Amino acid sequence: MKADLSDLEAFAAVARARGFRDAARNMGGSASALSEAVRRLEGRLGVRLLHRTTRSVAPTEAGERLLDRLTPALREVEAALDVVNGFRERPAGSLRLNVPLSAAELVLPAIIPPFLAAYPEIRLEVIAEDGLVDLLAAGCDAGIRYDERLAKDMIAVPIGPRVQRFAAAAAPAYLERHGRPRHPRDLLGHACLRGRFSTGALTSWEFERGGKVVRVEPTGPFVVSVSAMRLAIEAAVAGAGIVHLFEDWVRPYLDSGAREPQPEPWGVAV
16 A cells, blocks of 8 residues: 655654644644645555544554654655755766767867866766767767767757868878879879778768868778777878878878878868
């Protein structure tokens, strides 16, 4: 037989206060509401819990026994709710994030240190992979997704830079040997270093200028898993071909002169 928690709390308050009015003052409610709650509880249990007179209220023997068992139980309930309220006031516990490899390298480094400093009681775990997974099925609390890979039923908020550019780049030595492409379609005649997702799909090469988008599917001597794209970067630095990646990944090499952006002035923003 189930009893409503609020009815149990009402009975305990009245039994301890030995009156409906005093109990109502203690609980910040009305005497009539408490009286109705006690009647409802007695009716559900089929046992009288309180002796009522015009001057006093006292627990019956059944009421005394119930109060003895109920008092510590209600304290435990209150303590349990206080623990939950602590999460609202001071976030704590485990937080598991599923993120693309690119986000793990380009977005999270600027976010995680201040986050951990602000919430020292949170234990953060980041699972980085190139394939899309069901966040809940994978046991994750949240994830990072790019717009085009965002499921329709996901609740999303922006995080990190709103625009990330791609860049195609090659080493100066490669360009001296094979010439400099001037248009994205020129890449079809070059050695291009491709990436492949865990699904088997190759990464797309997309360029934009003045609202015009050009997509190409070049070939080349080297294909590497997206999870190991650093290999493609090093191969490009060594002069093996042209690579197409997030600009932030190749920016250190462009700034040092180890590689040059190709084909200028095309680019793409995502």
